Amino acid sequence: MTVHSAAVKTTIRALLTGLLCLVSLSAAAVELDDLYEAQVSVNSQAQAERQRALEQVFEQMVVKVTGNSGVLSEDAVKRAKGQVSDYLVQYGYRNENSQQWLWASFDESKVNSLLRTIDAPIWGNRRPRLMVWMAQEQNDGTRDIIASDSTTVMKQQLLNRARERGVPVALPLMDLTDRMRVSVTDVWGRFEQPLQRAAQRYTADGLLMTRVYRSTDPDTNGDWVFEWQAIVGNERVYGREVGNDPALMAAPLVDSVAEKLAELYGIRSSDAESDALTIRVLQLNSIDSVLSVEKFLASLSIVKQVDLLEFGDGKAEFTLQLHGDAKRAQQTISLDRRMQIINDNPFAAVASVPEYQWQN
Template sequence: MRASKIILMGLLLVVGIAFNSLKTASAAVEVQQLYQAQVPVESQAVGERNQALQTALEQTLLKVSGDGQLLAHENVRFALQNVRNYVVQFGYRQVAENLVLWVQFDQAQIDQVIHDAGSGIWSSRRPELLFWLVAEDEQLRRQILGRGDHEPLVEALRETAQQRGLPIKLPLLDLNDSMSISVIDLWARFDDRIQFASSRYDTDGVVVARIYQTDPSSYEQPWMLDWTLQLGSGLRWRGEVLADSPEELGQLLVGEVTQRLSQRFRIDSQVDMAGTWRLQVLNLTSVTEVIQVEQLLQQLPSVHRVQLVEFGQQQGVFELFIQTDPAQIIQALDLSQSLTPMNAEQRSASDLPIYRWSQP
């Protein structure tokens, strides 16, 4: 028993020394400047500035919460009418040929507005998504839209994703892509082909969207987009949007995707608890992998500290010091490509969650 304790203490010492020297093995992307916004303006006139400040606050609330329903709440409408109370600083900048108003909002006050509206905070670590877009024209010809395209829908998707704090990639559509996947594969949503073609982009999830014109006898709006989102190995969503233009489809698509993701992953700002939570991780074959698991757990939202409390036979037990519901931590782990739940379906509330580590 004494020897086991000595071995564990020695391993903890090695972990502590090497912790900062290794690249973090975690999914998702750290989104910067969540509490900042830029809004194009025509001039520096006071009236236009006030309107731009309100627009900037709307964008920031949506970006921080991911909650598209937030803007309808009376507390948010009151905040918009008193927008200057939430501004830390602002200024004008020239971006390319456009004049923009840059605004920095007070984080604590923004979080409080979201809290008072009954919503929650979406962590700055967010899943990066690859978007496969297939558009059908009036002659029923279909094409894949990628990174080099400047179609209104693509530009709107890029701009809205940036405003909403959603990390995205679009395919290169180079020779590798053309050999890996076809329009038919995407339109029919052949999962194996999509997964194979998407693997080179190393993202956390994949969105496949089909764009086409509607039947005027059935729909008032002329454009439709239906989409699916595959996140990790087990999470899948789908939906559809109608619009008057392809550009609006791009905006609505990002709005729906961020709404679904934030509903699952945002931390309820009304939760006020502090405690510990443990999980067991299997298949740890080296000290390096122990450190990588510790780093991944440390970067989860509302995790203040991570401690290795047991290690042996390629298994480790980690204790997390948290300020949230453990269920929220489990949801955040859904984003991990390296930790696979082993007993999620069978375990009771008192059972230790068990995950299997896969080298990233």
């Protein structure tokens, strides 16, 4: 038996509205709960120091949301920074490792309205987790993989900037399991298959493959080079950073990665006319599972509205009203491992009715 839209909505919402608050999300892609928050170190709680810090925190938050530091040069953002209290929700102080920090959170709706006026990308809070495979060539020619227990400044800077920019990352343990699966040659050569296989134990959504070496090119004057490639699904972005100190190059690396990913997944007000996308989801054997899928879809920043068209025989069809195009919506949906596409590549052209299998 197949039940159609009106009956489904009336029955589900009348009988099971309370269940919505009990349905939890456990996405593979990381859901950032601090996207509109940031913190900076301070020397005191004096008023002048607080105002300066709040403006810095506002800038840091805007860059995290957009993925692009270039927006800070926009006049509208400069004016907003000068009126930071208009966007402020709350702030406070905390102490970590003998350092005092000012923390603040900002109004999501007001910030997004500001960013739309300058057509900046708004990169939602569901972001791909990148497995970082980084090999560094030492002065003596040997090469090492940067592991999670590394004590180098470069590794710590990588993690700090990734946290600041809202780019979820993981570094390999390089224990016996990793060493049996991956060699430094695999990382240096950016060989995808062994790195993808080894990354499965870390539940990553993509790879960030980087090699670090001292250039012999006279044009770069012997500087250090970071060559990187990030892969999420079938999307690939590349970059190259050059500097004279590898310990200080991890931050520009993360900045470039964030900017490229924000261009892929961010939503601009000038994007093509909003699309509608109909999808079919299988393996929905209870109303609870339908509610779970509906709540998941509604949580995506690219989705304006979710309408349940029909439900029956273990499957449901939903129509999604979107901010932007359908292909980008499919990319965003596929970041969650519970939604396994079964009749199309989610990063290729959009199918007429893409089918997903719900694996809760």
